[in-house]
Amino acid sequence: MSRKKLITNVVRYVLYALMVLFFIWALQHHYLASIFTESDKFFVMLKQHLKLVVVSSFLAIIIAVPAGIIVTRKSFKKAEWLVSNVANLGQTIPSIAVLALMMGVLGLGFKTAIFALFIYSLLPIYRNTVAGINSVNDKLIDAAKGMGFKPYQILFRIELPNAAYSIIAGARTAIVLNIGTAALAFLIGGGGFGTWIFTGISLFNNDLLLSGAVPVILLAIMADYLLRLLEYLLVPKGVRRSAKTS
Amino acid sequence: MIKFDHVTKMFQGGAKAVDDVNFTVEDGDIVVLLGPSGCGKTTLLRMVNRLESITSGDISIDNKSIKRLNDIELRRAIGYVIQSNGLFPNMTIESNVTIVPQLLRWDAKKRHNRYKELMQLIGLDPEKYAKRYPHELSGGQQQRVGVARALAADPPILLMDEPFGALDPIIREKLQDEFLQIQTEVKKTILFVSHDIDEAIKMGDKIALLRDGKIMQYDRPADLLTHPKNDFVSQFIGEDRMIKGLSLHTIKDLLREVGLAEMPHQHYDGKTVAGSQNLRNTLSILMNQGAEQVIVTDHNEQEIGAVTIDLIQRYIAKQIKGKTDASLPFERVVR
Ligand SMILES: Nc1ncnc2c1ncn2[C@@H]1O[C@H](COP(=O)(O)OP(=O)(O)O)[C@@H](O)[C@H]1O
Numbered sequence: 001m002s003r004k005k006l007i008t009n010v011v012r013y014v015l016y017a018l019m020v021l022f023f024i025w026a027l028q029h030h031y032l033a034s035i036f037t038e039s040d041k042f043f044v045m046l047k048q049h050l051k052l053v054v055v056s057s058f059l060a061i062i063i064a065v066p067a068g069i070i071v072t073r074k075s076f077k078k079a080e081w082l083v084s085n086v087a088n089l090g091q092t093i094p095s096i097a098v099l100a101l102m103m104g105v106l107g108l109g110f111k112t113a114i115f116a117l118f119i120y121s122l123l124p125i126y127r128n129t130v131a132g133i134n135s136v137n138d139k140l141i142d143a144a145k146g147m148g149f150k151p152y153q154i155l156f157r158i159e160l161p162n163a164a165y166s167i168i169a170g171a172r173t174a175i176v177l178n179i180g181t182a183a184l185a186f187l188i189g190g191g192g193f194g195t196w197i198f199t200g201i202s203l204f205n206n207d208l209l210l211s212g213a214v215p216v217i218l219l220a221i222m223a224d225y226l227l228r229l230l231e232y233l234l235v236p237k238g239v240r241r242s243a244k245t246s
Numbered sequence: 247m248i249k250f251d252h253v254t255k256m257f258q259g260g261a262k263a264v265d266d267v268n269f270t271v272e273d274g275d276i277v278v279l280l281g282p283s284g285c286g287k288t289t290l291l292r293m294v295n296r297l298e299s300i301t302s303g304d305i306s307i308d309n310k311s312i313k314r315l316n317d318i319e320l321r322r323a324i325g326y327v328i329q330s331n332g333l334f335p336n337m338t339i340e341s342n343v344t345i346v347p348q349l350l351r352w353d354a355k356k357r358h359n360r361y362k363e364l365m366q367l368i369g370l371d372p373e374k375y376a377k378r379y380p381h382e383l384s385g386g387q388q389q390r391v392g393v394a395r396a397l398a399a400d401p402p403i404l405l406m407d408e409p410f411g412a413l414d415p416i417i418r419e420k421l422q423d424e425f426l427q428i429q430t431e432v433k434k435t436i437l438f439v440s441h442d443i444d445e446a447i448k449m450g451d452k453i454a455l456l457r458d459g460k461i462m463q464y465d466r467p468a469d470l471l472t473h474p475k476n477d478f479v480s481q482f483i484g485e486d487r488m489i490k491g492l493s494l495h496t497i498k499d500l501l502r503e504v505g506l507a508e509m510p511h512q513h514y515d516g517k518t519v520a521g522s523q524n525l526r527n528t529l530s531i532l533m534n535q536g537a538e539q540v541i542v543t544d545h546n547e548q549e550i551g552a553v554t555i556d557l558i559q560r561y562i563a564k565q566i567k568g569k570t571d572a573s574l575p576f577e578r579v580v581r
Pocket residue numbers: 257258260263281282283284285286287288289290
């Protein structure tokens with residue numbers, strides 16, 4: 001346990017050091033110049049990028065979490081198999097293909113990009129919700145039932161608090177992945193930092209490329225950090241430790 | 247009073263888990279459901295708070311069929327203690343203990359007072375543990391809290407499914423003693439599942455011995471031990487049943503029935519035992535010491551006489567006198 005923690009920390013700080021070196025290198029070569037010279041454009045893209053991520057993730061959470069809850073109700077146990085398999089199948093389709101498919105249906109643009117990201121985030125959130133709820137010890141539910149909890153009280157007082165760690169971790173993974181995937185939105189006219197990244201690639205312009213890519217990386221790291229903080233605040237104290245040690 | 251009336255449980259596709267069970271639990275009694283694993287004890291217990299449905303027959307509480315009561319209200323009026331892992335890890339000890347009062351919408355002050363009362367009853371410091379979480383407690387402490395939680399709304403009935411089963415023997419005995427002490431204060435009507443004959447003898451006012459879902463014998467522990475109804479019962483309680491039975495009697499009982507022996511004349515430096523000691527332990531002390539007798543003291547530590555193996559033998563003989571059962575070889579037991 002402490003050995004594992006040590007390794008995790010070493011890896012983390014090596015990565016931090018590499019990132020700092022990278023920044024110094026990039027700044028020295030003026031590879032991030034576009035951010036400052038074209039800051040108007042930068043902020044438009046930032047807004048687009050955030051909107052893509054926030055809207056699609058929000059929709060995915062409000063669909064996938066309730067779906068996971070419904071599917072784990074006793075009367076739906078049989079449907080879980082079907083829903084999970086369909087969802088798994090969906091996940092095997094690469095995101096580019098999802099974009100291409102959606103393009104055929106919804107045409108080009110921002111909405112298509114949001115829809116594709118939304119579809120792509122459903123599965124990790126759904127799967128973690130189901131796994132989290134299923135991992136709650138049956139004995140707890142039995143004890144609660146035996147003490148006269150109503151079904152909704154079992155859900156809100158026992159199942160969700162004890163599954164909170166897994167559910168929030170699923171949402172966090174999906175959102176962080178979304179921040180990266182949203183760069184592809186440019187390919188179907190959805191805007192975002194992909195605009196600079198792909199233009200930079202096709203023009204062999206390192207300045208544009210990095211001015212688009214670095215903010216995406218920073219956004220992902222920041223989102224991960226903030227969501228971990230949220231996780232810490234939302235997961236009940238008594239569950240936090242057992243979730244970590246298991 | 248809980249009455250089981252031709253209660254039967256058939257699981258889908260399975261055999262009968264509970265088969266035509268009839269017996270009555272009197273108010274204030276602890277009835278132990280005893281039997282080997284898989285004999286239907288848990289199923290029978292869970293039928294009382296309707297965690298399992300009744301296939302046929304009926305269970306009534308104070309002459310009211312539980313089928314006519316609302317599930318939720320029925321369960322809130324019955325305390326439920328399970329073997330382990332029953333405490334909610336996401337809640338503090340105080341929330342765990344007062345969860346049923348919370349469901350019943352008691353106000354915060356009344357809940358907190360009840361919490362303090364219960365923690366004192368189970369011997370844990372209310373302030374110290376209020377904000378702790380279950381994983382911070384030892385197994386024994388968790389199980390005590392489980393008992394407190396079941397008692398929180400002061401239900402007249404408790405269902406306990408091997409509540410001390412997961413604890414090590416020393417802690418288990420301690421909790422059994424504590425629980426019996428608590429029971430003298432709260433006087434609940436209790437169904438207690440166990441697969442351990444010693445626990446059943448100790449805890450039960452009556453024992454219902456089950457096999458394959460059927461009741462083999464329903465009796466007081468002493469009667470079960472001295473008068474097993476069939477081979478299964480005598481096998482289950484074991485060849486040493488007379489010795490087991492001695493744990494139900496104390497030296498005081500012996501003093502009343504057959505009197506004590508005189509004090510030895512020469513100086514005696516062996517062990518002494520208290521008059522409240524049970525005869526099973528007294529017998530072990532006698533045998534361990536290889537002594538003729540052991541000195542008995544009263545509650546003022548005054549030596550009041552001696553117990554011998556011979557006296558214990560006479561006491562047993564007197565206990566079963568008049569009850570003609572050739573299969574009671576008490577001599578064999580004490581030799
Ligand atoms: N939900 C269930 N479905 C089918 N069979 C069950 C179920 N619960 C228990 N049984 C069966 O009923 C019998 C009695 O089980 P149980 O009451 O748990 O026994 P005990 O508590 O005495 O060990 C066992 O044979 C067990 O396999």
